[in-house]
Structure formats: structure tokens, C-alpha cells
Amino acid sequence: MALKQIYMVDTKNQYLKIKDEIDSAIKNVIDSSLFIQGPAVKEFENNVQNYLGAKHAIGCASGTDALQIAMMAANIKPGDEIITTPFTFVATTETIALLGAAPVYVDINPDTFNIDTSKIEEKITPKTKAIIPVHLYGQPCDMDQIMEISQKYNLYVIEDAAQAMGSLYKGQKVCTIGDMGCISYYPSKNLGAFGDAGMITTNNDELAEKIRMITAHGSKRKYYHEILGINSRLDSIQAALLNVKLKYLDSYSDARFDAAMKYNEKFKNYFKTPYILPDVKHIFHQYSIRVKNRDKMIEFLKQNGIPSMIYYPVPLHLQKAYKYSYKQGDFPVSEEIANDIISLPMHTELDNEQIDYISSKVIEFNNMK
Ligand SMILES: *Cc1c(COP(=O)(O)O)cnc(C)c1O
Secondary structure, rough: OOOOOOOOHHHHHHHHHHHHHHHHHHHHHEEEEEEEOOOHHHHHHHHHHHHOOEEEEEEEOHHHHHHHEEEEEEHOOHHHHHHHHOOOOOHHHHHHHOOEEEEEEEOEEOOOOOOOHHHHHHHOOOEEEEEEEEEEEHOOOHHHHHHHHHHHHHOEEEOOOOOOOOOOOEEEEEEOOOOOOEEOOOOOOOOOOOOEEEEEEOOOOHHHHHHHHEEEEOOEEEOOOOOOOEEEEOHHHHHHHHHHHOOHHHHHHHHHHHHHHHHHHHOOOOOOOOOOOEEEEOOOOEEEOOOOOOOHHHHHHOOOOOEEEOOOOOOOHHHHHOOOOOOOOOHHHHHHHHHHHHEEEEOOOOOHHHHHHHHHHHHHHOOOO
């Protein structure tokens, strides 16, 4: 059989396997005309609560909004400092900046690519209000360390779990460890909608009430606005199809993990394969390795029909919009990894033949003189 076309992420074939179920869930919403805060939204929120073991799960319009809403609920104000990683998607920093607060970066651990918890404490000042750990590529951060520091200094912990819904830290789902968790259902995420969608989780009743109000223009009762809010709702159609896909999330995570283990087996004599912390479940939102001549490798793979991506080519402290007083050399681990990291095709539909082919081409390039 000929090799099937290789995609970075294959949401189309994933959909086709459960097409009837998804289509009927979408049709139900259309038939009901309950597009805004219809019953599908509540149902999905309840199902996510059960899935994660979180007391509250509140839908919103995107993962980016989830971060902003969580920080608004934590009362983040201009001048506050938020500790986070420079090696992540821009949304984490963007939302801090939108609230007038300052991102205070801590370099990453070269094995996990997550915030280096041994360097957090030295960055804490009287202005520090929160830590935002990002569970990058689907691997949990070292949450014990982060929670210990946050308790010592009385800081909020807002988990950016946009890439990690379903991953476990010491048996506990990420999103339920800090004060709040932020999830993205962007189509290519492990649980992907057919458009933008997001969610904030918390075990704290007061925060939950505030979060819900913020998503609804700062109101509990329509047209009575008690606090500053925004308009950020989880769309009913998205909720309905996410409800269907949530049932398959663990099997999706397992399929990604299996694909990662197959890559590992192929690469073990050539590359440092992704490190996995003891006592975690890594769900491999991305499979990323560090390579020589990265940009030439990308070209070579492309010529051979293999897509790849760089997550992320420029650490946030070197982005034009977010430079503050940072400069090249401030976070050397992030800078080095941004120069040689590559993410290979990773999704639920990869077959053995594709993994064999992709890994053989990666190794072939690596071995070229
Ligand atoms: C995708 C992502 C976000 C933003 O999610 P959207 O739903 O696209 O707004 C935030 N943080 C990280 C780490 C992400 O990967």
C-alpha cells in the first residue's frame, strides 16, 4: 500500500471516524437554536469537571481568553509581576501584558522544556502576584515545587494547560493542582473543537463565581454589572461536539503516546528522545527533539513530503512586542533550544508506516556529512 499523505496534525481523519456522532450533536444544537449558553455548554462543563476531578469548569471563547479571565479573577493589576516561562506560545505573555502587568521570565529546564523551578524563588519580589506554569508539549511542570513556592509567598498559581488536558502529575490531572487551570480547545490541541473554544477550571467556589461573571460582562444577572468583565463564551455548537470528543480523549492521548514511543525506539541511537518526568503521564501534544542543522533538516523533510514545525522559534523575551528590558543572553537555555528544536508530525492517526518513513528521513539527514 502506498504511504498515506503525512500531516502535522490530522483532525480530518480523526473526525471521519466519529462523523455520525459529531454531525448529529451539531445538528441537535442547530435544531434547538440554543446557540448561546445552550444545554450542551452546561453538559460539557459538567463532563469536564468529572473528567478532570475539578470542582468547577467554566467555558469561554479560547485558551487565550481563559488566561486573561483567570488573571482578572486573581485581580491582577497594572504593575503586578507574573512569573512565567519565555519558551511558550505568545498568549501566556500577551494576556499578562494586556492587563498592564509584567511578565517576569524564568528560564526553562533543558530536559523538560518547562519552567526551571529551581530558578523561580530568586525572581520573586513584593510585586509578584502569580506564577503561570505552562505544561509544554503535554508534559506537566514540576508542580510540587511550584505549589510549595506559591504557598510560601502567597502567590496564585494559574496553570496554562492549553497543551496538556488529560496529562497527569502524580496521579492528579493538571488544571486541578494550582488555583486555576486554563484549557484551549483550539482545533489542533489534544481535545480540539471545530473553531475556537476554551475553559477555566478551579476548585475554589469564590473564584468560580468571579470567573463566570467575568465571562459574562461582569454580571450574574443580565444587565446588572458588578465587576469589570468581557464577553467570552463557549459556543454551544463547539460544546456539543467537544462533548462527543471528550469520550475519546484518553484514547487520543494513548495514540499520541504510542506514536511517541515508536519515534523514541527509532531515534534512541541518534537523538536525545523526550525526557519524561517520573510519576507523570505525558500526553505528547507535540513530539519535539533537538537536532543539528535544524532549518536545513526542515527543508529536507519538506522535500520528502514530511511537514514539521518549530515550537517556538523566538523566545518571548526576544519578541519585538515583549522585550521590556530583556536582551539576548538573558535566558540561554530557552534561546539555545529555540535554535535547535523541531516538532515532528504528531497526532492520533499516524500509522507505523508513516512513523517508519518520517524517522528514517530524520535519521538520514542527521547522518549526512
Ligand atoms: C494554544 C495555546 C494557548 C492559547 O489558546 P487559544 O485557544 O489558541 O487561544 C495558550 N497557551 C499555550 C501554551 C498554547 O499552546
